[in-house]
Amino acid sequence: xxxxxxxxxxxxxxxxxxxxxxxxxxxxxxxxxxxxxxxxxxxxxxxxxxxxxxxxxxxxxxxxxxxxxxxxxxxxxxxxxxxxxxxxxxxxxxxxxxxxxxxxxxxxxxxxxxxxxxxxxxxxxxxxxxxxxxxxxxxxxxxxxxxxxxxxxxxxxxxxxxxxxxxxxxxxxxxxxxxxxxxxxxxxxxxxxxxxxxxxxxxxxxxxxxxxxxxxxxxxxxxxxxxxxxxxxxxxxxxxxxxxxxxxxxxxxxxxxxxxxxxxxxxxxxxxxxxxxxxxxxxxxxxxxxxxxxxxxxxxxxxxxxxxxxxxxxxxxxxxx
Amino acid sequence: xxxxxxxxxxxxxxxxxxxxxxxxxxxxxxxxxxxxxxxxxxxxxxxxxxxxxxxxxxxxxxxxxxxxxxxxxxxxxxxxxxxxxxxxxxxxxxxxxxxxxxxxxxxxxxxxxxxxxxxxxxxxxxxxxxxxxxxxxxxxxxxxxxxxxxxxxxxxxxxxxxxxxxxxxxxxxxxxxxxxxxxxxxxxxxxxxxxxxxxxxxxxxxxxxxxxxxxxxxxxxxxxxxxxxxxxxxxxxxxxxx
Numbered sequence: 001x002x003x004x005x006x007x008x009x010x011x012x013x014x015x016x017x018x019x020x021x022x023x024x025x026x027x028x029x030x031x032x033x034x035x036x037x038x039x040x041x042x043x044x045x046x047x048x049x050x051x052x053x054x055x056x057x058x059x060x061x062x063x064x065x066x067x068x069x070x071x072x073x074x075x076x077x078x079x080x081x082x083x084x085x086x087x088x089x090x091x092x093x094x095x096x097x098x099x100x101x102x103x104x105x106x107x108x109x110x111x112x113x114x115x116x117x118x119x120x121x122x123x124x125x126x127x128x129x130x131x132x133x134x135x136x137x138x139x140x141x142x143x144x145x146x147x148x149x150x151x152x153x154x155x156x157x158x159x160x161x162x163x164x165x166x167x168x169x170x171x172x173x174x175x176x177x178x179x180x181x182x183x184x185x186x187x188x189x190x191x192x193x194x195x196x197x198x199x200x201x202x203x204x205x206x207x208x209x210x211x212x213x214x215x216x217x218x219x220x221x222x223x224x225x226x227x228x229x230x231x232x233x234x235x236x237x238x239x240x241x242x243x244x245x246x247x248x249x250x251x252x253x254x255x256x257x258x259x260x261x262x263x264x265x266x267x268x269x270x271x272x273x274x275x276x277x278x279x280x281x282x283x284x285x286x287x288x289x290x291x292x293x294x295x296x297x298x299x300x301x302x303x304x305x306x307x308x309x310x311x312x313x314x315x316x317x318x319x320x321x
Numbered sequence: 322x323x324x325x326x327x328x329x330x331x332x333x334x335x336x337x338x339x340x341x342x343x344x345x346x347x348x349x350x351x352x353x354x355x356x357x358x359x360x361x362x363x364x365x366x367x368x369x370x371x372x373x374x375x376x377x378x379x380x381x382x383x384x385x386x387x388x389x390x391x392x393x394x395x396x397x398x399x400x401x402x403x404x405x406x407x408x409x410x411x412x413x414x415x416x417x418x419x420x421x422x423x424x425x426x427x428x429x430x431x432x433x434x435x436x437x438x439x440x441x442x443x444x445x446x447x448x449x450x451x452x453x454x455x456x457x458x459x460x461x462x463x464x465x466x467x468x469x470x471x472x473x474x475x476x477x478x479x480x481x482x483x484x485x486x487x488x489x490x491x492x493x494x495x496x497x498x499x500x501x502x503x504x505x506x507x508x509x510x511x512x513x514x515x516x517x518x519x520x521x522x523x524x525x526x527x528x529x530x531x532x533x534x535x536x537x538x539x540x541x542x543x544x545x546x547x548x549x550x551x552x553x554x555x556x557x558x559x560x561x562x563x
Contacts, residue, residue, distance in 0.1 A: 056371045139385065189334075233500060264501060280442075280482050288477075299479035
């Protein structure tokens with residue numbers, strides 16, 4: 001039975017390899033960074049299990065490791081690592097042609113196939129796919145199969161695939177970790193009562209009798225808090241509990257389904273505008289090796305702002321019929 | 322619940338904002354902001370470390386996109402980008418607008434079906450969409466400037482984000498819809514996910530229209546800039562016409 005845990009181990013091996021290559025290149029901060037991350041991936045389940053059983057020490061050690069990762073990140077240079085020479089790439093492109101597309105296309109195709117048919121697969125009565133999100137398992141398995149396909153198509157040694165993967169990983173550097181630390185921050189903020197404090201502040205400031213003011217406070221609050229947290233999911237419960245539910249739904253009679261849906265989408269307009277949504281805005285800039293880390297945000301602002309206005313109008317118009 | 326509200330943890334939020342403004346390393350800003358908020362909320366160091374570690378480990382699925390990197394790296398080494406560029410160069414009718422608007426429609430359509438991770442920056446934008454867009458942008462007048470090439474790449478990444486975000490909520494089994502439903506259920510309002518999901522449709526349509534118009538405008542300006550750069554005139558003057 002394949003569970004997501006197996007793929008976390010595989011991921012740990014990949015990270016360990018990246019660490020080892022950096023160690024060989026005497027890039028010690030990078031080596032320690034990927035090595036520590038590998039340890040956190042491999043030990044993830046035992047840490048969570050121990051914490052559930054009431055043992056705090058493993059998760060405390062993980063917390064220390066997270067702080068160490070943050071300190072190491074400040075010492076990491078993001079730099080371009082040399083690719084294969086252009087002449088070699090052109091010749092290979094000429095030779096392989098469309099066959100080069102197949103391994104890349106396998107990733108989405110296999111993921112979809114596993115999401116659709118995976119849950120029905122069983123060998124001798126036992127399901128093939130075990131615990132964890134089926135999409136995530138599908139994606140991970142698709143990546144593994146695609147790597148094999150790429151090795152076959154290019155006729156390279158498998159270790160070259162790891163080396164090239166490491167090249168891209170080191171090109172992204174600490175930026176690759178941002179989505180994860182931001183989600184971590186969301187968890188810590190929630191446990192520290194940041195949400196309740198925000199809601200209480202906002203509802204103290206706005207004129208609650210005015211329906212339009214409440215709509216604006218809710219919509220713009222979603223945007224601002226999403227921009228700060230980098231995630232509309234974190235903003236939604238805070239803003240809806242603080243403003244949406246007591247003022248718009250209970251006092252002004254807004255339809256909850258419409259308000260919720262449009263509120264969340266208004267938050268997404270904020271996601272388009274903030275560096276805190278690192279995996280959508282900063283990571284692609286790093287992946288595409290753009291000079292300006294905020295180039296993607298700049299490309300999104302003129303879409304996000306009109307869409308935000310449309311959402312506010314829709315909210316005011318549709319929610320109070 | 323007679324305790325007065327503790328506003329001090331909000332300093333963690335301010336810490337994040339200041340850190341980003343000062344352009345400190347984002348990883349250290351984010352991690353330290355968590356520590357600040359937790360300490361101001363009155364948590365002990367031990368509690369806080371455990372919270373940090375547990376929260377990090379339970380979110381580790383967010384790094385799984387890195388598993389696509391060996392495939393993409395290997396294909397890049399074998400000339401994936403060079404081949405994609407040359408192949409697109411043969412499609413006569415393909416403009417930047419058609420490519421990006423078409424991608425936007427497909428991306429929105431797929432994410433409405435819940436197929437969110439089948440495309441994305443690592444999977445499709447870097448290896449396929451960005452080089453294709455670059456090639457399509459160069460078609461009308463020849464090579465675009467380095468600066469414009471970066472803008473084309475950024476727009477390709479933006480198109481992926483818009484397509485993903487404003488398609489996914491129309492799909493009823495997606496996380497956001499379930500989060501909304503779950504939140505209301507906790508507060509005594511019972512809704513079917515479909516009731517919520519359908520109201521995402523007007524925004525989805527608006528997002529497509531607004532972003533597609535922007536792509537058209539972008540291509541027009543780009544064409545004008547490259548045409549005038551090649552004709553040797555001042556590109557600023559050509560731009561001033563709009």
